[in-house]
Amino acid sequence: MSDNPNLSATGFDLTPPTAPERQRLEADLTAEEARVLLHHGTEAPFCGGLLGEKSPGVYCCRECGLPLFEHHTKFESGTGWPSFYAPFDEGHVKAVRDVSHGMVRIETRCARCDSHQGHVFPDGPAPTRLRYCINSVSLQFVKAGDPLPDPLHRGDKIT
Numbered sequence: 001m002s003d004n005p006n007l008s009a010t011g012f013d014l015t016p017p018t019a020p021e022r023q024r025l026e027a028d029l030t031a032e033e034a035r036v037l038l039h040h041g042t043e044a045p046f047c048g049g050l051l052g053e054k055s056p057g058v059y060c061c062r063e064c065g066l067p068l069f070e071h072h073t074k075f076e077s078g079t080g081w082p083s084f085y086a087p088f089d090e091g092h093v094k095a096v097r098d099v100s101h102g103m104v105r106i107e108t109r110c111a112r113c114d115s116h117q118g119h120v121f122p123d124g125p126a127p128t129r130l131r132y133c134i135n136s137v138s139l140q141f142v143k144a145g146d147p148l149p150d151p152l153h154r155g156d157k158i159t
Helices: 019-027 031-037
Strands: 057-061 067-070 093-098 105-110 116-121 131-134 139-143
Touching: 067 131, 093 116
Parallel strands: none
Antiparallel strands: 057 067, 057 139, 093 105, 105 116, 116 131
């Protein structure tokens, strides 16, 4: 058992980035990635680079590299954004009440760096009946067998 109280159930360090780490991570983002991840923007539907991705692998946070979704939970929702019915680890995705745009929604954020990922809706498939509707630019896809990104140099491992 680890002495780190910030470890997720799957063994990833959820300690938020320090100010210098955050500055380094944010400096690496494109203008579109920054608009979505840092300023809660949304990419246009049917334009995201990961919408049609069907390879086995893991979808990680574009900012900090934390695994957020696995390929086998992805489904075609018809909404124009990559959709998943469950996160990689419940502790990796944070739900935040969002009352912008004249409606109440549940925003999803990376639990480690707090970057905006998308929203979750109660109209997904079994077994969860949830639809995590995520911006492609918020994610980095890692093919099965490739090493996970580790921009914080924490040595996280899938257990």
